[in-house]
Amino acid sequence: MDELNNIFSSCKEKMEEIFKKLTKEIHRVRLGSKSVSSFLGKIKIKCYGTFFSLTEVANISIIDNMNISIHPWDRTIISNIEKAIINANLGFMPTNKGDSIHIHLPIITEESRKNLIKKIKSQTEHAKILVREIRKKNNQYIRKLKISEDISKTGENYIQKMTSEYIQKIENFFIHKEKEILKI
Structure with a gap:
């Protein structure tokens, strides 16, 4: 038995x-900024010689249902964050604004x-x-x-x-x- x-x-x-x-x-599957932000938070960012999740190195803000803003605590890693988001292939392109990254989600x-x-x-x-x-x-x-x-x-x-x-x-x-x- x-x-x-x-x-x-x-x-x-x-x-x-x-x-x-x-x-x-x-x-x-992307529906709106809330579902995307929870997934974004898990993306691994290479910085300081190791990998961190996005939530460990930046603040993710939901502006509205179609817009998200990411503010890294250290501006020197902003390009690393941008690359990681692009490599995640989520169906949208981040916009680097120098001190933050803006993501505009296309309308479904x-x-x-x-x-x-x-x-x-x-x-x-x-x-x-x-x-x-x-x-x-x-x-x-x-x-x-x-x-x-x-x-x-x-x-x-x-x-x-x-x-x-x-x-x-x-x-x-x-x-x-x-x-x-x-x-x-």
């Missing part, structure tokens, strides 16, 4: 990993919203496929164990239940994100 429990915990771990990776990818049109939703939908479908592949692999591991058929079936049913839960989590996350995109 320890082998079965190890399969269950490994399966759950891998499914959770897929869900977290999906949410991280989808949270990168109805067509680009629909494209964002399509992109997110394909990412969620891919995540569902990965979850189902994990189910398949773990069911194969269960079948290879030297256990009774009843216990084997119970294990497969448990993995199916876990798979259904994660697919539902993924679908709910997509629905939430879709509403968020269409609302703005």
Whole structure:
């Protein structure tokens, strides 16, 4: 039974990993200055011989829904910040104003919203496929164990239940994100 429990915990771990990776990818989808500023804060800036997150070396201010201002505490690293933002490839160009960096976010049109939703939908479908592949692999591991058929079936049913839960989590996350995109 320890082998079965190890399969269950490994399966759950891998499914959770897929869900977290999906949410991280989808949270990168830009909607407005608030979502961009939280992502900007995590960008790594090379300065003083090491890497720091942007929030450790600068103040990020949200001016309005389409504008962000970044004020570094040390003006000598402003070009490093600008390079890091450009290299992050977020779909906009920062403007170096000498003592600060200004970011103007382009307006999201109805067509680009629909494209964002399509992109997110394909990412969620891919995540569902990965979850189902994990189910398949773990069911194969269960079948290879030297256990009774009843216990084997119970294990497969448990993995199916876990798979259904994660697919539902993924679908709910997509629905939430879709509403968020269409609302703005």
